[in-house]
Amino acid sequence: MTDLAARFRKLWDSLAPVGRDADSGGYLRYALTEPERWLRAWFRDQADQRGMPVQEDGNGNLFAWWGDPAAGDAVLTGSHFDSVPHGGAYDGPLGIVSAFLAVDELRAAGFTPARPLAVGAFVEEEGARFGVPCLGSRLLTGEIAVERAAELRDAAGVSFADALGDRPAGADPVLLGRFAAFVELHVEQGRALVEQDAPVAVASAIWPHGRWRFDFQGEGNHAGTTRMADRRDPMLTYAFTVLAANKEARLRDAHATVARVAVEPNATNAIPSRVTGWLDARAAEPQTLHGLVEAVRAKAAERARRDGTELTLTEESATPLVAFDGGLAKRLATLLDAPVLPTGAGHDAGVLAAHLPTAMLFVRNPTGVSHSPAEAATDADCAAGVTALARVLEELTCR
Numbered sequence: 001m002t003d004l005a006a007r008f009r010k011l012w013d014s015l016a017p018v019g020r021d022a023d024s025g026g027y028l029r030y031a032l033t034e035p036e037r038w039l040r041a042w043f044r045d046q047a048d049q050r051g052m053p054v055q056e057d058g059n060g061n062l063f064a065w066w067g068d069p070a071a072g073d074a075v076l077t078g079s080h081f082d083s084v085p086h087g088g089a090y091d092g093p094l095g096i097v098s099a100f101l102a103v104d105e106l107r108a109a110g111f112t113p114a115r116p117l118a119v120g121a122f123v124e125e126e127g128a129r130f131g132v133p134c135l136g137s138r139l140l141t142g143e144i145a146v147e148r149a150a151e152l153r154d155a156a157g158v159s160f161a162d163a164l165g166d167r168p169a170g171a172d173p174v175l176l177g178r179f180a181a182f183v184e185l186h187v188e189q190g191r192a193l194v195e196q197d198a199p200v201a202v203a204s205a206i207w208p209h210g211r212w213r214f215d216f217q218g219e220g221n222h223a224g225t226t227r228m229a230d231r232r233d234p235m236l237t238y239a240f241t242v243l244a245a246n247k248e249a250r251l252r253d254a255h256a257t258v259a260r261v262a263v264e265p266n267a268t269n270a271i272p273s274r275v276t277g278w279l280d281a282r283a284a285e286p287q288t289l290h291g292l293v294e295a296v297r298a299k300a301a302e303r304a305r306r307d308g309t310e311l312t313l314t315e316e317s318a319t320p321l322v323a324f325d326g327g328l329a330k331r332l333a334t335l336l337d338a339p340v341l342p343t344g345a346g347h348d349a350g351v352l353a354a355h356l357p358t359a360m361l362f363v364r365n366p367t368g369v370s371h372s373p374a375e376a377a378t379d380a381d382c383a384a385g386v387t388a389l390a391r392v393l394e395e396l397t398c399r
């Protein structure tokens with residue numbers, strides 16, 4: 001094991017047990033819950049050890065500074081700590097651990113940046129607790145209204161404002177204006193790097209994607225006494241809609257997933273009164289995504305008519321196509337001699353890309369699996385990621 005891989009392993013092990021579920025081996029690190037708060041304290045401690053003052057932006061995002069923030073033209077790197085339910089270890093934390101190690105690498109090489117460098121940790125990237133992904137970066141950039149964000153609620157009814165301990169501050173043009181570039185390092189969420197036999201890639205684009213809530217209202221009734229012909233069963237409309245989403249996505253070479261469902265009253269012997277399903281839909285082109293969601297909506301509405309149920313459709317979040325700064329991606333790919341890949345996964349980098357030059361680095365994932373405990377990366381590839389990130393940060397801050 002190289003020295004850097006060993007240092008990666010040591011730092012990685014310092015947070016690896018936090019929020020891990022003993023049964024699944026996956027992580028339950030929801031934003032602003034105890035495990036994620038522990039990780040935020042870990043962030044402050046790591047920053048402190050490196051003499052990097054930490055700034056919290058009033059939205060729950062943390063920034064650790066090397067250099068004077070007021071000098072401007074800073075380069076930001078980092079990612080998020082929060083996970084999906086029973087998610088993998090690397091999605092998010094890899095970008096933060098790698099950022100601190102890249103700072104160590106630059107310092108060990110005697111490098112002094114000509115402009116400030118910041119390590120960031122964005123809050124609620126997955127949207128697993130409050131429903132809207134990239135909530136922290138959307139707030140910072142003003143992409144979501146403070147009123148809406150403050151009132152987003154988790155499954156227990158706790159609002160984002162209450163979890164944060166205050167009303168979110170919202171858009172911060174002064175802080176945002178201090179950054180000249182953002183680079184997010186992330187575990188790859190597919191198998192492209194395994195197939196291309198490369199440890200690190202540069203991102204070209206993020207597919208447009210979003211979340212749509214389908215509420216199907218029917219009539220709760222007795223499972224034993226209600227004749228089949230008399231039922232208004234929203235479970236049927238829901239089930240049909242799930243199949244329709246799958247079919248419509250396949251027809252378009254797009255992605256549609258219904259992985260979250262809520263049933264009322266959720267009793268074995270009661271016809272449900274209401275079923276809610278969340279559609280996650282993604283496609284390479286915005287018009288394909290629009291066509292997909294519209295086709296699913298139309299099929300669900302038609303089925304609701306036949307079932308005697310009512311459909312209400314709500315768009316909970318939408319992220320447009322992100323084409324990362326082409327010049328920057330090319331420059332970094334040349335610097336690192338790395339392949340360039342698009343992705344269907346969302347990231348804070350996708351939100352920030354509309355506001356400043358932004359790039360992403362991906363680190364090979366031998367299983368290709370993500371949002372699952374099977375997500376993986378070798379220490380050697382993580383070390384290669386740190387080396388690549390350090391080179392990129394040096395290139396972007398050397399003048």
Ligand code: GLV
Nearest residue numbers: 126344345346347
């Ligand atoms: C975030 O990881 C997403 O793509 O949903």
Ligand code: MN
Nearest residue numbers: 084091126371
């Ligand atoms: Mn994720």
Ligand code: MN
Nearest residue numbers: 091092125186
């Ligand atoms: Mn992520």
